[in-house]
Amino acid sequence: MAAADTSPGPTRAAVILPWERPAHHDDQRAAEARLDEAVGLAAAIGLDIVHSAILPLRTRRPSTLLGSGQIATLHDTIEADHVTVAIIDARLSPVQQRNLERALDCKVIDRTGLILDIFGERAATREGTLQVELAHLEYQRSRLVRSWTHLERQRGGFGFLGGPGETQIEADRRMIGERIVRLRRDLEQVRRTRGLHREARRRVPFPVVALVGYTNAGKSTLFNALTGATVHAQDQLFATLDPTMRGLRLPSGRRVILSDTVGFISELPTELVAAFRATLEEVAEADLIVHVRDAAHPETAAQRQDVHAVLEGLLDTDWQPHSIEVLNKADLLGGIANVPARDDAVVISALTGEGLNSLTQDIDRRLLAAMAEAAYAIPVEDGAALAWLYAHGEITARDDTETAIRLTVRMLPADQARFEQRHGQPDI
Numbered sequence: 001m002a003a004a005d006t007s008p009g010p011t012r013a014a015v016i017l018p019w020e021r022p023a024h025h026d027d028q029r030a031a032e033a034r035l036d037e038a039v040g041l042a043a044a045i046g047l048d049i050v051h052s053a054i055l056p057l058r059t060r061r062p063s064t065l066l067g068s069g070q071i072a073t074l075h076d077t078i079e080a081d082h083v084t085v086a087i088i089d090a091r092l093s094p095v096q097q098r099n100l101e102r103a104l105d106c107k108v109i110d111r112t113g114l115i116l117d118i119f120g121e122r123a124a125t126r127e128g129t130l131q132v133e134l135a136h137l138e139y140q141r142s143r144l145v146r147s148w149t150h151l152e153r154q155r156g157g158f159g160f161l162g163g164p165g166e167t168q169i170e171a172d173r174r175m176i177g178e179r180i181v182r183l184r185r186d187l188e189q190v191r192r193t194r195g196l197h198r199e200a201r202r203r204v205p206f207p208v209v210a211l212v213g214y215t216n217a218g219k220s221t222l223f224n225a226l227t228g229a230t231v232h233a234q235d236q237l238f239a240t241l242d243p244t245m246r247g248l249r250l251p252s253g254r255r256v257i258l259s260d261t262v263g264f265i266s267e268l269p270t271e272l273v274a275a276f277r278a279t280l281e282e283v284a285e286a287d288l289i290v291h292v293r294d295a296a297h298p299e300t301a302a303q304r305q306d307v308h309a310v311l312e313g314l315l316d317t318d319w320q321p322h323s324i325e326v327l328n329k330a331d332l333l334g335g336i337a338n339v340p341a342r343d344d345a346v347v348i349s350a351l352t353g354e355g356l357n358s359l360t361q362d363i364d365r366r367l368l369a370a371m372a373e374a375a376y377a378i379p380v381e382d383g384a385a386l387a388w389l390y391a392h393g394e395i396t397a398r399d400d401t402e403t404a405i406r407l408t409v410r411m412l413p414a415d416q417a418r419f420e421q422r423h424g425q426p427d428i
Helices: 025-043 068-080 094-104 111-122 126-141 166-170 173-202 219-227 270-275 277-284 300-314 356-370 383-392 413-423
Strands: 012-019 048-056 085-088 107-110 208-213 244-249 255-260 288-294 323-328 345-347 372-379 394-400 404-411
Touching: 012 025, 012 068, 025 048, 025 111, 048 068, 068 094, 085 094, 085 111, 094 107, 107 111, 111 126, 111 270, 126 173, 208 219, 208 277, 208 300, 219 244, 219 255, 219 323, 219 356, 277 300, 288 300, 288 356, 323 356, 345 356, 372 383, 372 413, 383 404, 383 413, 404 413
Parallel strands: 012 048, 012 085, 085 107, 208 255, 208 288, 288 323, 323 345
Antiparallel strands: 244 255, 372 404, 394 404
8 A cells, every 4th residue: 555645745825816906907916917927926936826806905004914804714725725924915024024934824925925935936047046035134134033943844946935044044134234244245255257248248249139028928939930049938927037048040131139037027135126237227228128028918008018117117218219118918819910909019929930031130230220331430450449349239331541441430339439449539
């Protein structure tokens, strides 16, 4: 007779969305989409969602956020369904979190804690690991409650719902502060290293094209379809955390570097915005931004605004003239002909390949349009400057004399600025 399996199963969870807006049709649809997203976030770390609900809020209670009647009903549901952790899809204060834990008699985490845990599980590089730990400690420093322990004995991995957090939980504010100082110092070294890598890439005559978009918009699927890479891509929130780069040849023959970046999300925790700024610097350095949207998602317009808000907070320059909007997942709507599109958007299906030729042509066209033309007189003995121009630009005219080589060159503005910083102003 076989022995019974006594290994613990997935942790049972309830996902609760406190909703403050009036319950007319559009807002109800928005609430349901937001709840679905929260359930997806919880499922992304292997929780077993046994209950989910939208709880309308008339007022935000400073002590518990939810009303007493809602808490009583929720307590009964949690007890009946044997729920171990309740996820409140809102930002909870330390007091609210502690009071809800006592009232519900189970572990409570908020939206910020949940997203931090997902990032903790998915970070694969040293930089990503450091950034996640820093974000977690910044969040934890204001709480110092028994957070993240409910899964300690039930699951492994690098999550903040279990595993490596025990010494941090027991630490006091001084120890956490010291660790934060060390992490920031380590991250600064990582950023310097990344800066050197970016400087090395600038010596390569390839523009950088960055894919950005709401999480699960299909960026990694598009990245793989365009480059032939095998980056992890699946129907899961935050499937990509660490940036990945590959070369891509455009229809004109011009080569570019394509960068796949972390997905954005509404109400991104402020700790993560700061901690992942170095990762998102790949976007700030890009010559062209490709904003990938999920055209089939019911809240695609709201997701677009969320991405724009993050980019405007991240980038100092006006990025929209240097961006392309891509409406992805046309296959879920019956093909690109059935997708209502803006005039300046490109409609594709990264999964089936439909529309990808139009996208690469548009990338080609936009990069060409961004190039500026300048004339230079290069001394005949300055072979390095001549080679640099041939490597980084398109030579449209050349006139050789005994003392100088006069060139007319088309280059991206960033390359033109770098050349003139090293070799002087253009010939007038």
